[in-house]
Structures are given as C-alpha cells and as structure tokens.
Amino acid sequence: MQSVIDALAVMGGVGTTNSLRLAGVSRRSIEAGVFAGTVQRVARGVYALPDADPLLLHAGRHHAVPGCVTALWQRGCGWSGVRKNRILPPGMVGPSLAVWRIAAAFP
Incomplete structure (x- = not known):
C-alpha cells in the first residue's frame, strides 16, 4: 500500500480523497497523516503536503484544478x-x- 506522502508527492503536493484512494492510499493512512501533521486538510476531501505549491493549494481550497x-x-x-x-x-x-x-x- 502506498503512503499518503508518496502519493501526494506524485500528484504535485495536492490531491483529493478520491485520487488518493485510487492511488492505493487507505482512509486510515490519510487520517493518520493529518493527525501526525505530515499532511494538511485544505478543504473537504482535499489534502496537501505542507510544502505544496501555493498555487495548487489555492486551487485545492476551491476544489479547482489549474487550467x-x-x-x-x-x-x-x-x-x-x-x-x-x-x-x-x-x-x-x-x-x-x-x-x-x-x-x-x-x-
């Protein structure tokens, strides 16, 4: 099973619950990452690494994807x-x- 940090790194630092689940990350792993502080919940169903690109963070907060x-x-x-x-x-x-x-x- 892939770790949430590795999956988010492949996704550019920001990803949705659905994209993480499709990458093989368990819900427990996502929750554990948030609890440990290694992953941030930036919006409902959107998670990011602490050092993610600010542009991608902004888009994630609004459930958007850069065009x-x-x-x-x-x-x-x-x-x-x-x-x-x-x-x-x-x-x-x-x-x-x-x-x-x-x-x-x-x-």
Missing part, C-alpha cells in the same frame, strides 16, 4: 495577445461570464 493558462505560466512560458470578452447567453439577465482568449507564445 491551460496557469500551466503555461507555471512552466515559465510567456503569452501575449490577452483579450477579455464578456458573454451573456440569450435571455439571461445578470452578471456576464468573463472569458479570456489568449494567444500563447511558446519559447
């Missing part, structure tokens, strides 16, 4: 041509959804 733009930025790739569009579906009243269109510039 394409974040992955590019995190890997040091630049981008240009950022343009923000507002979208409001037909018949909808209220705040619009912000959509970012980005032209990536790979080194």
Whole structure:
C-alpha cells in the first residue's frame, strides 16, 4: 500500500480523497497523516503536503484544478495577445461570464 506522502508527492503536493484512494492510499493512512501533521486538510476531501505549491493549494481550497493558462505560466512560458470578452447567453439577465482568449507564445 502506498503512503499518503508518496502519493501526494506524485500528484504535485495536492490531491483529493478520491485520487488518493485510487492511488492505493487507505482512509486510515490519510487520517493518520493529518493527525501526525505530515499532511494538511485544505478543504473537504482535499489534502496537501505542507510544502505544496501555493498555487495548487489555492486551487485545492476551491476544489479547482489549474487550467491551460496557469500551466503555461507555471512552466515559465510567456503569452501575449490577452483579450477579455464578456458573454451573456440569450435571455439571461445578470452578471456576464468573463472569458479570456489568449494567444500563447511558446519559447
């Protein structure tokens, strides 16, 4: 059985209960890691190593996963041509959804 620390390290430092269970980590191992302080519970069903990337911690706290733009930025790739569009579906009243269109510039 894989340890919770090893599984989280493979996942980049942050993982969900489900992903840990699929990696072969028992619920008792997760609970023991939290109790011992070697693993942090950052949100319901989301666990992290104490030295996990702050960006991944932030995403985990909100039950989110970094997307394409974040992955590019995190890997040091630049981008240009950022343009923000507002979208409001037909018949909808209220705040619009912000959509970012980005032209990536790979080194």
